[in-house]
Amino acid sequence: MAVAIKKPDTKDMSTPHWHEQANEIQKYGTVTQDLPLGLSADVRAKSCKALNQLLADSIALRDMYKKHHWQVAGPTFYQLHLLFDKHFEEQVEIVDTIAERVQLLGGVTIAMGGDVAEVTRIARPPRGKEEVPVQISRLLEAHKIIIEECRDIAKQADENGDDGTNDLAVSDVLRANELQAWFIMQHLVDMPLVHAS
Template identity: 30%
Template sequence: MTKQSLEVSRLIHADKEPKIGIPEKDREGVIRILTELLCDEYVMSAKTKKYHWNVVGPDFSELHKFLEEQYEEVDEIVDLVAERIRSLGGQTIGTLTEFIQYTRLKEDPGSYPDAHTMLANLLDSHEATIRILRGNVDETDEKFHDMGTNDFLIGLMEKHEKMAWMLRSYMVEKPR
């Protein structure tokens, strides 16, 4: 599937422009960043839930609970990103078709990997998100001069760094 370009102008809420010191063109750029992030976060949530529902093995109970905690954290991020878009005068997309159309993360339809591979796949998604966020942090500061979103993205990056660390810690082989 080819990633389509996001038409941000259709996502700007025309009723009442927020007067928050960010020109519309800059807000459009930030809303594009946040909308793509929303898509990535939603796909990550779905992937984490799929693994939560399908994990098996000797560590089932512990991993089932761990993955639930992970998807609850990602679900909270999804809501925060959507609310940030709205606070900037944007409208949020909200269909699975749109999320898949604009995500930068990879899904694994039809695949039911072992627990270790599930954790590795999630780790890859979190690390990809961290790399994307690092670029977005620079862009919101240097190009769009939106320090509020810059700070917001830094906080999200830190959450993903912690989740990635937890996944890496789970993947360490147990001594026999």
């Protein structure tokens, strides 16, 4: 006897199912237990915890660059407007690289603005506009926090045999943040514009 195959209802196939709900498939702060990476779940969990802190701080710095890009004013407006946007785009890449490493290690990334605001170590700037030296000082403080975190993460990862996280912390995040800090700190050097002192 032949089995009748029911054709799908075309009405159901073309209707969006946008009220879907389910439980989380993995809780934040956990790692999957068995991955072929040669790293224990404990080592991966430690790296993910440190990387998620770095990710939250990098997201805060990224967004601060965009805020200052929009709100910068004064004689150096054009240069800083472009520089802040360039640094924002570079931080976008850094954020993505950190997040991918967390996922690769079997963790769950911090992602939403409210969660980032609760976790970041970077002080929140006011909503309003600030003078350029204050904007730059805020950015330098944020870079300092991230640079110190990178060194701590690299050391911990090296001790735990997590070479990928060590390399990411140094090559992808530390060096980029050092370079960005150098670029913006030069705008705080008191140099004459027209006549030599």
